[in-house]
Structures are given as structure tokens and as C-alpha cells.
Amino acid sequence: MKTVSILGSTGSVGRSTVDLLQHHKEEYRVNVLTAMSNAGLLAEQADALNARKVVIGDVSLFNELSSLLAHTDIEVDAGRAAIIRSAAEPADWIMAAIVGMAGLEPILAAIGQGTCVAIANKEPLVAAGPMVIEAARKSGATLLPVDSEHNAVFQVFEKDNVSAIERIVLTASGGPFRTWSKEQMDAATPEQAVAHPNWSMGAKISVDSATMMNKALEVIEASYLFDMPPEKIDVLVHPQSVIHSMVEYADGSFLAQLGAPDMRTPITNALGWPKRIATSGQKLDLATLKRLDFEALDTKKFPAVDMARACLKAGPASCIVFNAANEIAVQAFLDREIGFSAIIEVVQALLDKTTQPDVSGLAEIIAFDQSVRDDTTDYINHRLSSGRGRVGS
Ligand code: NDP
Ligand code: MG
Numbered sequence: 001m002k003t004v005s006i007l008g009s010t011g012s013v014g015r016s017t018v019d020l021l022q023h024h025k026e027e028y029r030v031n032v033l034t035a036m037s038n039a040g041l042l043a044e045q046a047d048a049l050n051a052r053k054v055v056i057g058d059v060s061l062f063n064e065l066s067s068l069l070a071h072t073d074i075e076v077d078a079g080r081a082a083i084i085r086s087a088a089e090p091a092d093w094i095m096a097a098i099v100g101m102a103g104l105e106p107i108l109a110a111i112g113q114g115t116c117v118a119i120a121n122k123e124p125l126v127a128a129g130p131m132v133i134e135a136a137r138k139s140g141a142t143l144l145p146v147d148s149e150h151n152a153v154f155q156v157f158e159k160d161n162v163s164a165i166e167r168i169v170l171t172a173s174g175g176p177f178r179t180w181s182k183e184q185m186d187a188a189t190p191e192q193a194v195a196h197p198n199w200s201m202g203a204k205i206s207v208d209s210a211t212m213m214n215k216a217l218e219v220i221e222a223s224y225l226f227d228m229p230p231e232k233i234d235v236l237v238h239p240q241s242v243i244h245s246m247v248e249y250a251d252g253s254f255l256a257q258l259g260a261p262d263m264r265t266p267i268t269n270a271l272g273w274p275k276r277i278a279t280s281g282q283k284l285d286l287a288t289l290k291r292l293d294f295e296a297l298d299t300k301k302f303p304a305v306d307m308a309r310a311c312l313k314a315g316p317a318s319c320i321v322f323n324a325a326n327e328i329a330v331q332a333f334l335d336r337e338i339g340f341s342a343i344i345e346v347v348q349a350l351l352d353k354t355t356q357p358d359v360s361g362l363a364e365i366i367a368f369d370q371s372v373r374d375d376t377t378d379y380i381n382h383r384l385s386s387g388r389g390r391v392g393s
Helices: 012-022 039-049 059-068 080-087 101-111 122-139 148-156 159-164 182-186 203-211 213-225 264-272 304-314 316-334 342-352 362-385
Strands: 002-007 028-035 053-056 075-078 093-096 116-119 142-145 165-172 233-237 243-249 254-258
Touching: 002 012, 002 080, 002 101, 012 028, 012 039, 012 093, 012 264, 028 039, 028 080, 039 053, 039 059, 053 059, 053 080, 059 075, 075 080, 080 101, 093 101, 093 264, 101 116, 101 122, 101 316, 101 362, 116 122, 116 264, 122 142, 122 213, 122 316, 122 362, 142 148, 142 213, 142 264, 148 165, 148 213, 148 243, 148 254, 148 264, 159 165, 165 213, 203 213, 203 316, 203 342, 213 233, 213 304, 213 316, 213 342, 304 316, 304 342, 316 342, 316 362, 342 362
Parallel strands: 002 028, 002 093, 028 053, 053 075, 093 116, 116 142, 165 233
Antiparallel strands: 165 243, 243 254
């Protein structure tokens, strides 16, 4: 029996992973499940999967979680340090599904075991990609991409033919505002931004999909995961989200992975790897679907992907700024402090101020990431005090 842990089990990816494990109960034993504040769901999941241990990030919820699990012998722990420690507890397969940069240290702790780490949590890859890849090389860990595009590329990437790869094509649904005008987007509300046409996801990534920041972060993620320069990574809008990405080879062949827009497919692929196991998710029915559409990305309306390419060229510090400023700006938008279009404006303003400090070590990365978050908050507060409120102009 393989042992598995899920970091961020109560989130959208975490819940899909739990669902899949419930369909494969005989093959996997659950070691650790973690969450930030959803003690009720964490306890329910741990009970249903008979997990060995649960960790909640918010220490004030330790007693509540303990009493919810009092009838079991499931171990309970709390706090950020406990989450990081739990990621290092032996497991054959660990799902990294925390949202944001908060997942970096847990991912490094998981990688330290030298087993399989399934990575959905893209922000640490964007901000610290070279360090994450190097840590995996050192420990011998296998990184299994779970982000649907990267999992698709992973499935069709011919390691023995890398020199014949002309480009990686990441597909993008275009998000909820694909057909909206700039003026309509300026007035978009958080409710409209999180209403993704194809995927059901957490709030942060849903807003990222609406700004196309998600695709931009994915260009950086792909560059590090597959060791490809930004000019070999293209983005193609494909509104149905059925082709999850492609690799184009020198002989003119495109290899693509297709599937229903359901995260349980890439999660199943990562869980079963190198075998293929049954998914608990939806299956694709091409006859019902009938057609697949494609269009070029409108980079004027959605500049984020071009910004990401510029960050990769400028250096790793710019990638940290890109991610950290975005995380703060997205939260400010969800809190109704800034308008939708201001998200990109804020990120660009912070990028414009960036020097390239040394970010080669973990301490430097964490310190620089924090300083960018503080600067972004200051920038947003200044913007608000100068009367530029909700509307993104
Ligand atoms: P959610 O917001 O739905 O879930 C996040 C999870 O992380 C929850 O379990 C949450 O706990 C926990 N968490 C939140 N903040 C912290 C913290 N500071 N420390 C520790 N744990 C924390 O996110 P998603 O599942 O949508 O996304 C997870 C990651 O996967 C993101 O990086 C996203 O970009 C990526 N991804 C997601 C996809 C999707 O379909 N959702 C697709 C591809 C990639 P609690 O519930 O208690 O708050
Ligand atoms: Mg994706």
C-alpha cells in the first residue's frame, strides 16, 4: 500500500484529491492532511479516509479540531511550523495544494523526502522555480505537475527528443471576460471574476484566470518545469478547455492531451504515475462536444502573459515581484479595495520599481517576497488615499 499526504486538502484541488482517494481506498493509506482554517471539513476528510494525522494552520482552531476528532485516534497538530514539519513526514506521494507562496517551505520539506511530489501549487514554482527544481534533483524526488496544462505537457513531452521540440503550446480558456470590453472589465465585480466558465476552482486562481495572470504564471511554471526558454512557450486561447496543452515537434507533429475540464484527470494521472489508474472524475465525450475552437490571445486586453515573458528574461527577482504583487492585488480586489483592472496596473507598477537583488537562497527569497508584499500594500493604500478607489482606471 502506498502512503499519501495532502497539503491543502480542504481546497478545490485538495477536495478533488480526497474524492479520488475515496475511490482507491484499498490502494492508498493516508498519512497527513492539512488545512488553514476549515477545521470542520478537515476533520470530516480525516475521518472518512482514516488519516494518521491532521494539521491546521490556524493555531486558535487546535481545540476545535481536537474535539471534532476526539472519537478517533487521529493525531492533531497546529501552526505553520507544524504544517512544514508534517510535509517532511514519510509518504510515497505528496499532493502540494496549498494556495500561494505559503506553500513554498512545505513543498521543499516534501521534496526533501526524495519521493513523489505532485505540484498543483504554482506560486512557489514561479517565485522559486530554480530552487525547487534543484532541491528535487538533489533529493531524487520526482515532481509530478498537476496544473492541467503542465500535466498535459508532462504526458506528451518526449525527453529523448527535447532538441526537436519547437514549442510548448499552453491552452487557455480565456476566462470569464474573454469577450468583455476593456470598459466592462474595469467595472467587473469579484463575483463576476470568480465565475469561471469551465473550471470550478479556489477564489485566487479564479481571479487569476480572469486577468490571464494564471496563464502568465503558467508560462513561468512551464519554463522552469520543462527547462524551456520563454520564446518556446506559446499561449493559445481554446474556450472549451478540452485540449489541455500541446507540444509541437520539428517533424510537424503536435502531441496533445485531451480530457474533460475536471482536475481529477491530472490528479489521477499524477497519483497513478507511472501507471494509469481509473479516475473518479468526468469523462470526455467528443461526439457531444462536436467542435473545438481556437483563437490568438488578445495581448492588448490581457498583457499578463507578455509581462511574464519579460520577467523570465529580467531574472528570478522579477518573477518573485510578479507573483507577490499579484497575490496582494488579487486579495485587495476580492476585498473590494481596488477594481479589477487595477490588479495588472499594481503588478506592473511594482515590476517597474524592481532592481534585481540576490535571491539565490531561501532566506533571501522569503525576505524579498515579504518586502514586495509590504511595498504592494503601501502602493495600494497610497492609491486609495489619493482617491483612486474601486474602479480600475
Ligand atoms: P483553494 O483556495 O481552494 O485551497 C487552498 C488550500 O490551502 C486550502 O486547503 C486552504 O485551507 C489551504 N491554505 C490556504 N492558505 C494557507 C496557508 N497560508 N498555509 C497553509 N495552508 C493554506 O485553492 P485551490 O485548490 O484552487 O488551488 C491550490 C493551488 O493549486 C493554487 O496554487 C492554484 O494556483 C493551484 N491550481 C489550482 C487549480 C484548481 O482547479 N483549483 C488548477 C491548477 C492549479 P482552508 O480551506 O482551511 O482555507
Ligand atoms: Mg492551469
